[in-house]
Amino acid sequence: MSCEPWQCAEIATSKKANPIQKPEIAVAMIKKASRPILVVGSNVTERWMEGKQAIEYIIDLANASKVPVVATAHMVGEFIKRGYQPAAFMNAFEIGQRVADPAWQGLDGKGRPDLVIMVGMPYYMQALILAGLKHFAPDLRTMTLDNMFHAHASWSFPNASFEEWATNLKVMTSKFEGGQ
C-alpha cells in the first residue's frame, strides 16, 4: 500500500504522516486518547464498499468505539436517517478552527479533544484542514480513516482499495468493546 499523497500534486509537506499499517494500531491510538472526536464529511454517502455506503461502516465504528461524531456538510441528516445521532454537526472549517484553538473546551464544554479523527471530506479539503492543524495546533494528534494517504495528518492509512478499506474499518470496529 502506497504512502504517497492520494492526490499526486499534494506533495509539499516536510513533516509527513506516520502510516497506519494495521487497523489495530489505529484502535490502540483511539483507546489511548482521552477525548477523541470523529469528523465525518460528505463523501461517506458517495463511496460504496461491498454494496454498503461508507457511512454504514462509520456508524458501526462510532457505535462500537463511542467516539463522538461531528457531521460536516449535510451529513447530519444522513446519519439520523440511519438511526445514528451525531454529537454535533457543523461546517468542516468551523470544527477545524475550533480544534485548532487551545482554549476551545470541546463539544461538551469539558475540554478540548486530544485526538481528531477525520474521514470522508473531499481529499484536498481535508488535506488543507489537516495542514492547518499540523501548523497551528502541533500538540494535537490527528488521524485519518480514509483509504487515501493524508500526509498532513499525524497518522494516516496508506492508499488502499475499497475492499481493503472495508476490511480496515470492520477490523477496527471489532476491536472495540461495543463492536464485539
Next chain:
Amino acid sequence: MTSKNVHVKIDEMKTSSGLIKNLELSIGKVINENYAEPMGPTPMPSMTTLRDWDMKLLNKYKPFYMPDCDSCCLCTFGKCDLTAGKRGACGLDIATQSSRIVMLACAIGAACHTAHSRHLVHHLIEKYGRRYPLDIGGLNIKVEAPVSRLVTGIKPETLGDLEDILTYAEEQITQVLAVGHTGQEGSNLDFESKAFHIGMVDHVGMEVGDIAQISTLGYPKAEADTPLVKLGISSVDRTKPVIMCIGHNVVPSVGIIDYAKDTKVDEKIEVVGLCCTSHDMARYYNRARIVGPISWELRFIRAGLADVVVLDEQCIRTDIYEEAAKVNAPVIAASEKNCMGFKNRTDDPADEIVSDLVSGKVQGVLILDPEKVGEVAVRVAQLVAPTRKRKNVLPSIEEITQIAKTCTQCKQCQRNCPQDYAIPAAMKAAAAGDLSLLTDLYEYCIGCGRCEEACPQKIMIHSLIVKAGEKAMECEDNLCRVGRGAVSDVEIRNVGSPIVLVEIPGIVAIVGCSNYPKGGKDVYDIAREFALRRYIVVLSGCSAMSAGSYRNSEGKTLYEEFSGEFTAGGVLNVGSCVANSHIAGAAIKVANIFAKRNLRGNYEEIADYIHNRLGAVGLAWGAYSQKAAAIGAGFWRLGIPVLVGPHGSKYRRMLLGRKEDPQNWEVLDARTGDKVNVGPAPEHLFNTIETKEECMVAIAKLCIRPNDTWKGRSIKLSHYVDLSKRYLGVMPNDLHLYVRTMADVPMTMKDEFVKILEANNWKETVIPDPTMLPRMVRKMKE
C-alpha cells in the same frame, strides 16, 4: 468632474540662488468642482487609511490558515521550512507567509482587472476622445460610479476622468505588491488588511472598465429586460464558419464583429465566445453566441467546432495553440498580455497574414490592432472552414471501447484529477461496452486535462469523456440574459426599504468561475431555490452561464422563469467579470440612495452600514482565480460575507466568526452608545462550503443582520429553518442566538422555537441601531 493639468512653464527666472532657464513643471490635476456632495474623511485611501476598520473586521472574523505548503521558496534565502512555528531566514512564520500569499493573490487579481480596464480606457479614448461623456443608465442612474466615488471621491463624467481613477488604483497595486517582498510586512493581520485594501481597489478597477465599455459600445444600460441570447454548444450553427473568442477583453471581438458587419458577412459566419468575453460580445452584438464557461475550451476545440481561435486576455488555456493545431484551426493572439510566442504581425498587410494562416505556413500570429484582428479572423474563418471540414480529434464511439481496453487500471488519472473522479471505473465499464459512467463524467468534468497528462497509456481521457457526452452536448441549447450592467437608482429606491427593513430576505450574488465540484447544475439549483424564495439573485461571469444552462419542468431556463429586475425574486445577469463591480455598487447605492448616507470618500461609514444592515451574501461556487480572490476581498472590506465551493478552500485562509463567543458579537447602539450583543450576524466573512445542500442553508443564515426588523428577522429565520430541515434534515442548532424578542419568531414555528429557547436559557435583548464605529454614536438621526 472636470479637471485640468496645472502646467507651469518658465522660460527664464532669477532667484536668490541663481538663474532658472526653461523649466517645465506638471503638477498633477486641479479638480474643478461641480460635485455638490461633501468630501468624506478618506478619499483615495492609502494602504493604512482604513486599517482600523479592517482590524475591527479581522478581530470579529479571525483568519484560520491552512497552509497549502509547509515551506516558502519566494527568495534565495530559502527554501525555508516553516512547519508548526518555525521561522524562515527572514523571520517570517507560516501564518504570515499564508497571509502574504493571500495578499499576493488578491494583488494579482486586482492588477489583472485594472490592467484590463486601463487597456479598455486607452483604446476607447483613442477612438472616442477623452471628453466622451460617460453614460451607464441615462436618467435612471445619477450615481454612475458608486465604488469609485466611495473610494476615490471622484465623480467621473468623461472617459478622460476615468484615467485619474485608474492612476490611483495602479499606485495602490504597486504599493501592495511591494509589501510582498522579503523582509517587508511582519504581521499576518497587516497582510490581511492589505489584501482587503487591494480587494477594494480591485472593485474600483473593474468599475472603471465596465463604465467605459458600457458608455461607448452601446451595451444595455442598466435595463432589466435585456434580450435573451443563445447559450450552449448546440446553439452554434455549424454550417457556417465559426470564430471562437476566448478571454475577457472585448476589444478584439468588437473588431471582428464590426468587420463582419461592414463587409456584410455577419449572417454568414458565427462569432462565439467562451468565458467573460462572450458576455461582453453579447452585450455588443445580438447575434453573438455564448458557448459556455471557461472549462469548455478543450471540448469545443477538440470537437472541431472552431475554425479560428482568437485569444484576448485572462483565463485562457496556455496550451490552446497545440490543441488548435491538432484540428487545423489557426490561432490569433490579440493581447500584449498573452503573445503565446507568436510573431508580431501587427504591421504586416492583412492579405499576407491571411494567406500565411490559410496556407498553414504559420499556425498562429500576434496582432495587436483590433481592427486588423477583425479583418484577418473573418477572412481566415471563411477560407479555412471549407477545407477544415470540422476536423476533430474525438474518437468514434466504437473506438472508445477499443481505447478503454488499453487501460491498466493504474489510477494515475484519478489521482491527478482535481475532482478525484472515478475515471478508472468509467474506463473499465467502457472497455466492456458500457459508456454510461464516461457520459456521467461529461456533466461534471471541468476540462482541465490533468488526467491525460498523467496517463501512462497516453489515453486521451478528456476526449473520450467528450465523445461519450456528445448527445448531452448536442442538447446544450439554452438561454442567457444579456448582461445588464448596473442596477438603476430607481430599482434601488424601490427595494431599499424592503431589503433593509422587511420583505426581501436577502441578496444572493452568485459570481465567478466554473471550477465546480460537481458540474454547473448546483449553481442553477441554488439560484432557483433563492429566486423562488423571493431573494434577489444576482449573477455574473461563468456562473451566469451555468445558471442559464438548465431548464425547469416546463422547459424554461432560469432567465425565462424569472424577471431580470433588481427586485424580490429577480434573477439578474450583470455581465462579465468587470461587471461584478455593479454588485458592490448596488450595495453601496442602497446606503446612499435609500439611507441617504454620504458616499464620497466615506468608506468606513458605508461599509459599517452595509455590514450591519444589508443582508447580502456572495457565492463563488467554482472560484479558482486570483481575480476571484480579489473580488472576494473587495466584498470582505465592505463587510459582505463570501462563500466559496470546496475548491475555494485552496485560497488557504478562511475568516470565521465563533458564534458561541459573546464578545465577538457586540456592536454599539448608535442611539445610546451602549454595547449590545447582536448575535452572530453575519456569522462569517469568508468560508468554504462542502456541498450544495450545506450551501443552501449557509446562504440563508448569512443573510441575517443585526438591524433586521422583527418582521424581517422572522422571515429570514423561517427560510433558514425551512432550508435546514429540507437539506440537512434537522432544525438548526443555533436559533437561540438569532432571536432577540419573541416577535422575531416565525408564527408557524412558535412551539418548536419556544422549546429551543427554553433549553438554551434564552434571554430577550434589544434591537439596536447598530454600528461598529464609535464616531457614529448619537450622530445619527432617529
